[in-house]
Amino acid sequence: MNTKSLELLLVSARDFPLEITLSSGEKYLLPHPDHVQMHPDKKSLVIYPDTGGFPLVVDPMHVTSVKPKGILDRLKDWFS
Numbered sequence: 001m002n003t004k005s006l007e008l009l010l011v012s013a014r015d016f017p018l019e020i021t022l023s024s025g026e027k028y029l030l031p032h033p034d035h036v037q038m039h040p041d042k043k044s045l046v047i048y049p050d051t052g053g054f055p056l057v058v059d060p061m062h063v064t065s066v067k068p069k070g071i072l073d074r075l076k077d078w079f080s
Helices: 003-010 071-079
Strands: 018-022 027-030 036-038 045-047 056-058 063-068
Touching: 003 036, 003 063
Parallel strands: none
Antiparallel strands: 018 027, 018 063, 036 045, 045 056
16 A cells, blocks of 8 residues: 555544554554554554554555444444
């Protein structure tokens, strides 16, 4: 994913919660912009998982998709 596009998505609080999918298939829910940060060098994305634990540092090029995760999507996941 383009680093500039990713950065623009991550600073807009109106689009949260977001779900980030990595090239490994892992998915992370970001309920608020405070859960993700682009490193100033633009070569690292730091994800603070909603479930707690340690922050994850990934290359932005490994982000395959970013999509809004509205309440209906979360309910569908919960019931499936």
